[in-house]
Amino acid sequence: MPIEQAAHDMSAETQTLSTPAQRPPHGKWWAAILLLALGFLPLFFASLQYCWPGQWWGSASTLTWQGEALTLAKGQGHNVQGELRIDGLAEPGVALATLTPPAFRAEHYPAMHWSVSSARPDTKMEFLWRTAEHPERIFARDLEWIGNSTAALSMAEDANWHGQVIEFMLIAHAPLHAPLSIHAVKFEPPLAIVWREWFGAEPWLGTSIHFMGGNESRLWLAPLPFAAAALMLTLIVYAVLVWRKILASDFRIIWALVFIAWFALDMRWQVDLWHKLGLTQQRYAGKSWEAKHLAAEDGPLFGLMQKIKALLPPTGPRVLVFADAEYIRGRAAYHLYPFNVLNGADLLSAGQFKSGDFIVILGKDEVEFDPAQHLLKWGAGQQLSADLLLLAENNVLLKVR
Numbered sequence: 001m002p003i004e005q006a007a008h009d010m011s012a013e014t015q016t017l018s019t020p021a022q023r024p025p026h027g028k029w030w031a032a033i034l035l036l037a038l039g040f041l042p043l044f045f046a047s048l049q050y051c052w053p054g055q056w057w058g059s060a061s062t063l064t065w066q067g068e069a070l071t072l073a074k075g076q077g078h079n080v081q082g083e084l085r086i087d088g089l090a091e092p093g094v095a096l097a098t099l100t101p102p103a104f105r106a107e108h109y110p111a112m113h114w115s116v117s118s119a120r121p122d123t124k125m126e127f128l129w130r131t132a133e134h135p136e137r138i139f140a141r142d143l144e145w146i147g148n149s150t151a152a153l154s155m156a157e158d159a160n161w162h163g164q165v166i167e168f169m170l171i172a173h174a175p176l177h178a179p180l181s182i183h184a185v186k187f188e189p190p191l192a193i194v195w196r197e198w199f200g201a202e203p204w205l206g207t208s209i210h211f212m213g214g215n216e217s218r219l220w221l222a223p224l225p226f227a228a229a230a231l232m233l234t235l236i237v238y239a240v241l242v243w244r245k246i247l248a249s250d251f252r253i254i255w256a257l258v259f260i261a262w263f264a265l266d267m268r269w270q271v272d273l274w275h276k277l278g279l280t281q282q283r284y285a286g287k288s289w290e291a292k293h294l295a296a297e298d299g300p301l302f303g304l305m306q307k308i309k310a311l312l313p314p315t316g317p318r319v320l321v322f323a324d325a326e327y328i329r330g331r332a333a334y335h336l337y338p339f340n341v342l343n344g345a346d347l348l349s350a351g352q353f354k355s356g357d358f359i360v361i362l363g364k365d366e367v368e369f370d371p372a373q374h375l376l377k378w379g380a381g382q383q384l385s386a387d388l389l390l391l392a393e394n395n396v397l398l399k400v401r
Contacts, residue, residue, distance in 0.1 A: 031247075032256035039234030047221060048190065052110060052156065056190035060108035063101070067115075067182035070097040075172070077179075086172060086180040093174030097182060103132060103164040109187040110156035114143060114170060119300050120178035121145040122325070126171045127153060132164035143170075148297050149203060152188075152196075177363055177394070178300060194220050199268070201275040208276065223268060231261045298331050305335035308397050311389050312358060316340055322347050323362035332362060350384045357400040359386065369396060 048056040067083035075095025076088035086095045106129075114127060125143040139160040144151045155161040172180055188196065197220045202208070221229075234257055241247040284292045293302040312319065319336055321343040323329035329343040347367065353359070359376070361367055368377045369388060376384045376398060390397035 032253055032260055035238050035253070036230065036234050036257055036260055038237050039232075040230040043226070043230050043233055047226075048194075051220065052190040060105075060189040062189065062192045063104060063109065063187040064184055065099060065101065065186075066184050070099045070170070070182060070185075072096070073098050073169075082183075084182040086176070086182070089172070089174055089176050095172045095176070095180075096169055097171075098167065098169045099185070100167050101165070103166050104187070106131070106155070106161045106163060106165050108189055110190060111152050111154055111188045111193050113152040113186045113188065114150050115183040115186070116143070116170070117149045117181050117183065118178050119148065119297065121148045123176050123180060124173040125150070125180075126173075128169040128171055129165055130167045131162075132166050134163075135166065138169075147203065152193075175363075175365075198223055199271075202272060204276060204279065223265060227261050227265055231257060293335075301328065301331055302335050304392055304395060305332055307392070308360060308390060309336060309339070311397060312339060317356055317358055318342065318354065319358045319360060320344075320348070320353075321360045321362070322364060322367075324364060328362055332360065336360075347378050347382070350382050353384055353400050355400055358389075359396075359398040359400065361396050361398070363394045365394070369398070374401065 068079040070084050072084060072086065073096045074090040075086055075097075076090070077084060077086040077095070079085070084097060086097070089095050112127070114125070116125065122145075127141045127143055128138050130138055139158075141153055141155070141158065143153065168185070170182065170185075235254065238247065238253065238257070242249045247253075283295050287295060290306075293299065296302065316339060319339045319341045321329050321332045321336070321341060322345070323332065323343070324345055326345070329345070333341040333343045347359075347361075347364075366378060369375070369386075370377065371388055374385055374387060376386045385401040386398040387401060388396060389399055
């Protein structure tokens with residue numbers, strides 16, 4: 001009996017020694033978070049040094065001026081609700097807004113952003129600046145439209161972006177089909193660029209339904225490829241630690257790493273959607289069907305099409321819409337439905353029009369209408385007899401005789 005008891009005790013002791021103590025589940029998550037930090041931080045600082053060598057750790061802070069701080073040296077406009085609105089151009093077809101700031105070093109700000117919007121984003125604009133080193137020279141960079149607003153401008157690789165900036169300007173060139181609203185101008189140091197591109201709020205874009213920042217020219221790594229690179233580096237670090245017997249192999253750690261990286265990206269996506277929801281609520285909530293359309297990006301075009309529809313007979317005539325921009329003529333046709341609408345960039349030959357047709361021409365400078373003779377003229381000697389029903393700036397509604 002003592003022998004059997006001793007054997008039983010030895011068996012129990014062997015079983016106890018061969019079964020390792022289980023770590024609490026939350027320990028796996030902390031291990032995954034620490035491992036992900038090991039992959040994220042070195043990659044983050046290395047990429048900062050690669051993009052902006054010797055500049056990213058500086059103490060420069062973001063410089064921001066509201067639109068009302070600018071002076072309109074040329075053109076017609078006024079200040080409204082903290083912004084500068086440009087309504088018209090001066091001779092020879094330009095508007096110029098200027099600001100003389102306290103001098104700052106251009107090298108400390110590798111990106112700048114003019115926050116400008118317009119209902120018709122086709123006006124050419126340039127950012128101009130002068131420096132203390134070359135006060136007699138004016139340097140220039142073109143601004144790019146993204147949707148109905150402007151994109152941030154990368155200045156780091158511009159050879160003229162150095163020294164003390166003593167004045168900067170925004171110049172708008174003809175044509176000006178809709179007012180320009182200058183909300184603000186901002187100069188960003190490297191860390192502010194990273195914050196804006198990773199965590200900054202984005203407006204609605206044409207690709208917003210699919211992903212973030214699809215139309216934006218980035219100056220920094222996008223969150224998705226950066227998170228993927230950090231995850232791969234973390235997995236390599238974990239594999240090395242397992243190989244060196246520092247950590248035990250556990251697939252739960254791997255799945256935790258993947259989940260944390262995915263969860264961080266998804267939370268960023270959700271925050272952006274929440275911001276966009278606020279923009280939509282602010283613009284459309286509590287408004288009627290017509291007021292919602294007028295508040296949209298193509299509100300002025302919708303208002304014009306409503307005036308045109310009121311002049312069309314209910315018998316379903318043929319309406320032909322002509323405009324250079326595909327977006328403009330497409331949206332105009334949409335707002336004119338359910339009439340029988342055709343649209344195109346160039347006017348048809350005169351023989352293809354029929355008596356009783358309605359012609360809508362939106363901003364085509366090469367088309368001429370003589371109201372005295374009731375003649376529409378275009379192309380190489382093409383002309384058509386028509387009556388003018390509506391004239392709104394450079395847009396007309398005609399009825400073929």
